Amino acid sequence: MRHSLELARKGFSDFLPDGEAEREARLLMCHALKISSAQLYARLDETWPTGPPFQLFVEACEARKSRQPLSQIIGEVEFYGRRFFVNSDVLTPRPDTETLVDQALSGGFERVLDLGTGSGCVLATLLAERPGSNGVGTDLSQPALEVAARNVARQGVQDRAVLVHSDWFEAVQGQFDLILSNPPYIAAAEMRGLAPEVRDWEPHVALTPGGDGLTAYRIITAAGPMHLRAGGRLMVEIGLDQGAAVAELFRAAGFGDVRITQDLSGHDRVVGGITP
Known part of the structure; x- marks a missing residue:
């Protein structure tokens, strides 16, 4: 051998x-x-x-x-110390996204909404880390929701997670203490430069919204306050050069205490804010 x-x-x-x-x-x-x-x-x-x-x-x-991703061949990947099922219907969870989870866990919450949940790794991790919490995960892709369902069950949190087929907030009801998202954010012009493992094997709908890459942030920040309780938190993962632009969208939507957090490599990775 x-x-x-x-x-x-x-x-x-x-x-x-x-x-x-x-x-x-x-x-x-x-x-x-x-x-x-x-x-x-x-x-x-x-x-x-x-x-x-x-x-x-x-x-x-x-x-x-x-150049098929290793995670797709094996069928699973480690994220935040847990193993998650993945296939070509979802983005492979990446270590950079653990920064989003860290920021979410830095404050309290009982009810969480994960917009564009994909593999469900973020939602399942948060519910596993906070046994008293419950949450909703949305996705426009039904195959992605099927992957997410496998993963919330794999982590033993299926009784506290609801998965909803929704175009962002379209089918979302109620209010939340925490809303978070790792949305598609790659600008259309940047797609050609991606590694083949990403460009050729991962779902484009989860990678890019087209245009300047900021479309999802505009939707999420505009509608977010209506779905957050007073003092609730919104946080999103961002691309390397999007911090200032996304932070401005937060401020324009009325969020306070807007902060940009770096990942372990020192790159801007998460923007967050609090409702009044």
Whole structure:
């Protein structure tokens, strides 16, 4: 198996740094063999077992060389210390979005609304972290809502989560202590420059609203106050250069204490504000 691992690493080195190519090759081998990383380390000098595992590994490596995301091949990804199911119907949860979760958890809430919930990772994480809370997740994509349903069940919070087919606030009822969203924000002109894993494999409706990339923020900030209780919080994930523009939309909509928070890389990542 060691030889197969090395061949996979070399195949991935055309588009990944050596260390990352090695890591992904090992993850795909663990996936094919249905074993842990520790078990793989102990078995590397063995020959491949008979049966389908080797063919599964070969097919997985070919998929990765076609630039299909590792998460889609494996079918899951880690986010905020938990494992979530993913497929091509949703964006793969990324570490940058953990900044949004951190900011949400920095204050109290009982009822939360996650607009454009996608995989449901943000909503499920917040409900898991706050056992006394309940929430609503919306999405325009029915296949995405089906993924979200699997994930809220996987995290054991399905009794406290309601998933709604909705174009932003269209089908939302009631008010919330916290509204948050990681909306599509990539400008149309930037789509060509995205990595193939994103541009060619993830749903474009979840990546870009077209135009300048700010359309969703205009809708969310304008309608947000009507769905927030007094003192409620709104927060959104943003692209690298959108902080000032989105913060201005918050202020224009009447939000106070508008703040821009950086992620661990020092990039503007979250804009938040509070209703009067």
